[in-house]
Amino acid sequence: MLVQIAFIALVGVAQCRNKQQPIVLHPEGIEQPPIGFGTWNLKESPDNTTNAVAFAIEKGYKQIDCAAAYGNKEAVGRGIHKGLKKAGLRREDIWVTSKLWNDHHAPDRVEAGLNQTLKDLNLDYLDLYLMHWPVGKGSDDKNYRYDYVESWRAMTELLKTGKVRRIGICNFSPAQLKELVKHSLKGDSPLPAVHQMELHPYLPQAKWIYAHKAHGIAVTAYSPLGNMNPTYGDRSRRLVTTQSKAPLLLENKVIKTIAKERGCTPAQVVLAWGASRGTSVIPKSKHETHIEENLGAIGCQLGTEDLAGIDALGEEPVRFNNPSDGWGVHLFDGLDDA
Numbered sequence: 001m002l003v004q005i006a007f008i009a010l011v012g013v014a015q016c017r018n019k020q021q022p023i024v025l026h027p028e029g030i031e032q033p034p035i036g037f038g039t040w041n042l043k044e045s046p047d048n049t050t051n052a053v054a055f056a057i058e059k060g061y062k063q064i065d066c067a068a069a070y071g072n073k074e075a076v077g078r079g080i081h082k083g084l085k086k087a088g089l090r091r092e093d094i095w096v097t098s099k100l101w102n103d104h105h106a107p108d109r110v111e112a113g114l115n116q117t118l119k120d121l122n123l124d125y126l127d128l129y130l131m132h133w134p135v136g137k138g139s140d141d142k143n144y145r146y147d148y149v150e151s152w153r154a155m156t157e158l159l160k161t162g163k164v165r166r167i168g169i170c171n172f173s174p175a176q177l178k179e180l181v182k183h184s185l186k187g188d189s190p191l192p193a194v195h196q197m198e199l200h201p202y203l204p205q206a207k208w209i210y211a212h213k214a215h216g217i218a219v220t221a222y223s224p225l226g227n228m229n230p231t232y233g234d235r236s237r238r239l240v241t242t243q244s245k246a247p248l249l250l251e252n253k254v255i256k257t258i259a260k261e262r263g264c265t266p267a268q269v270v271l272a273w274g275a276s277r278g279t280s281v282i283p284k285s286k287h288e289t290h291i292e293e294n295l296g297a298i299g300c301q302l303g304t305e306d307l308a309g310i311d312a313l314g315e316e317p318v319r320f321n322n323p324s325d326g327w328g329v330h331l332f333d334g335l336d337d338a
């Protein structure tokens, strides 16, 4: 029965989503670009990082996704400024996201975390500031704590400073999001503008996306190319040998066949599928060819049958990014493949 309900839901999505629309954000109605540029693991060398970000902006990316934890903020910041200059754009022409790391969750450390990020990126403000995980661990803490409510309240205060345009979350479970909704209904704090989460054809989480739409929360898809991120290597390799259904996503036969039929590349098919669901997709690449190719997903048109075929790849969902065991916490409770 459950499988049948899920199937009906997925077909429902496929019928109404073969156009790529900009994503309208609650509550200001401002548009988040449908394709952004990811920067995790973008640290081959500082020059490569800077040049890749600059090249992305020059080629037309209007959204850069950063984080304190990626260890490359200065080089990314230089890339943002270089790219804006080369493209003849102003700061306000692009959208920059960054994230509060777990070691700055204590309410009196939240603004310091943001200030450091702005300094490293050499920017005056962020378009979006996200809580990277719902758990924090200060330097004196032995264990991780579920301290997201207090940290969220502190992030809310940042909105008054003008240093962040919007605030949001990453990697929350339904119960954790419900807690923030409860506080928002009481008028204590606003709802997150955006929830960034792992989403790709092997982990579609369609119902979870609908739940956000019902609250007017925009969703950003991270790791949109699935198990292409080499950090997920061990898990991916295990899958290749134990579950023949989950080879590297861009080598999946279903994706490759659709790509051939539609005159797109496999990466463009996967990203166009992500954008068709009303989520912003933020692929990372250190190669100019891939950076350009990924932005080209905007022109990749998929039909209803293509979308349904890709949806079916997620019938046995696989999550690649779950640090629960290492951190001694339960993340993603109630979600697929937690």
Ligand SMILES: NC(=O)c1ccc[n+]([C@@H]2O[C@H](COP(=O)([O-])OP(=O)(O)OC[C@H]3O[C@@H](n4cnc5c(N)ncnc54)[C@H](OP(=O)(O)O)[C@@H]3O)[C@@H](O)[C@H]2O)c1
Residues within 6 Å of the ligand: 037, 038, 039, 040, 041, 065, 066, 132, 170, 171, 196, 197, 221, 222, 223, 224, 225, 226, 228, 229, 230, 250, 267, 282, 283, 284, 285, 286, 287, 289, 290, 291, 293, 294, 321
């Ligand atoms: N909030 C969070 O907790 C969280 C977690 C994970 C990621 N993120 C964000 O989401 C971004 C994207 O996710 P991700 O970096 O995990 O993975 P991803 O963008 O899905 O995949 C990146 C991998 O795919 C390869 N690739 C990119 N374009 C390709 C193409 N056209 N053809 C073949 N291979 C291609 C890249 O290699 P090359 O570099 O060699 O091209 C890289 O190894 C991150 O960079 C980060 O900004 C956020």
